[in-house]
Amino acid sequence: MAKKVKDPGFGVASTTSAKRIVNKDGSFNIKHVHGKAGISALYAYLVDISWTRFFCLVLLAYFVLNITFATIYVLIGVEYISVEPQSLVVDFVNAFFFSSQTITTLGYGAMAPTNVLSGIVSSSQALIGLLSFSFITGLLYGRFSKPKASIEFSDNIIYRDFKEGKALMFRLMNSKRDVMINPSVKVTLAITEADKEQVYKRNFYQLALERDHITYLPTTWTLVHEITEDSPLYKFSEKELKTLNGEFLIMVSYYDEAFNEEVYKLHSYTFEELLMNVTFEKAFYYDEDGFTVLDHHKISNTKKM
Numbered sequence: 001m002a003k004k005v006k007d008p009g010f011g012v013a014s015t016t017s018a019k020r021i022v023n024k025d026g027s028f029n030i031k032h033v034h035g036k037a038g039i040s041a042l043y044a045y046l047v048d049i050s051w052t053r054f055f056c057l058v059l060l061a062y063f064v065l066n067i068t069f070a071t072i073y074v075l076i077g078v079e080y081i082s083v084e085p086q087s088l089v090v091d092f093v094n095a096f097f098f099s100s101q102t103i104t105t106l107g108y109g110a111m112a113p114t115n116v117l118s119g120i121v122s123s124s125q126a127l128i129g130l131l132s133f134s135f136i137t138g139l140l141y142g143r144f145s146k147p148k149a150s151i152e153f154s155d156n157i158i159y160r161d162f163k164e165g166k167a168l169m170f171r172l173m174n175s176k177r178d179v180m181i182n183p184s185v186k187v188t189l190a191i192t193e194a195d196k197e198q199v200y201k202r203n204f205y206q207l208a209l210e211r212d213h214i215t216y217l218p219t220t221w222t223l224v225h226e227i228t229e230d231s232p233l234y235k236f237s238e239k240e241l242k243t244l245n246g247e248f249l250i251m252v253s254y255y256d257e258a259f260n261e262e263v264y265k266l267h268s269y270t271f272e273e274l275l276m277n278v279t280f281e282k283a284f285y286y287d288e289d290g291f292t293v294l295d296h297h298k299i300s301n302t303k304k305m
Contacts, residue, residue, distance in 0.1 A: 178256055190202045
């Protein structure tokens with residue numbers, strides 16, 4: 001008989017159209033409204049986003065600042081930054097180059113402010129540049145120093161024959177060369193069901209795993225939940241499993257030698273990501289010299305049983 005567990009923190013209220021609780025990247029799928037914004041919130045956001053988005057935002061801010069100050073210099077008059085006035089386009093380009101030299105405190109000496117107003121604007125921009133680059137330097141340090149779990153998950157969770165019955169399986173992989181010590185996995189199943197009053201609520205179940213912790217994780221690890229009479233999925237047929245409104249919530253934690261502390265990663269699968277009657281292909285093999293070769297492209301490869 002499957003036993004429910006207490007709400008792990010996601011809330012029991014639900015609806016038939018509720019989205020997944022945890023996104024594929026491990027973030028919580030929650031929209032925040034009327035929240036307080038500030039430097040600390042901005043810092044946390046910029047530390048957590050991808051490198052591509054981070055550098056795109058840095059470049060965007062750089063160009064916006066320079067375009068703004070270039071416009072101011074054009075309005076003041078480019079003759080006051082040691083440039084001979086020409087057409088509007090040429091003047092703006094020259095003002096943009098002067099702005100980029102000022103904000104980076106570089107300065108080649110060819111252009112310089114020649115009156116009080118242009119001196120005040122350029123001095124203010126230099127201060128903004130110093131503060132901006134100090135902030136970006138802090139962000140770069142924060143991004144490199146923040147502990148992040150180096151784990152890849154298979155794209156799907158699978159349902160297949162196992163021993164005398166059936167089992168659910170998913171696979172994870174060490175995506176870096178860091179040594180993972182004592183990795184452990186906890187899987188919570190959240191199923192949206194209607195109660196007697198036809199109010200939809202989430203019911204939570206702790207899934208028993210064949211092994212929920214190991215000593216090291218140098219290659220891959222396939223997690224197995226055997227569907228026995230104690231499993232909350234025991235009462236469902238294969239067809240019913242594919243239509244369940246539920247989610248497998250996964251938390252992996254381990255001690256990371258590189259960061260010298262414990263790190264964790266969240267992940268989830270919905271029943272739409274469930275593959276039936278397939279098995280995972282091996283993701284590692286031995287080369288001619290006897291070395292173990294781990295192929296990261298094979299983390300999600302499956303084959304028919």
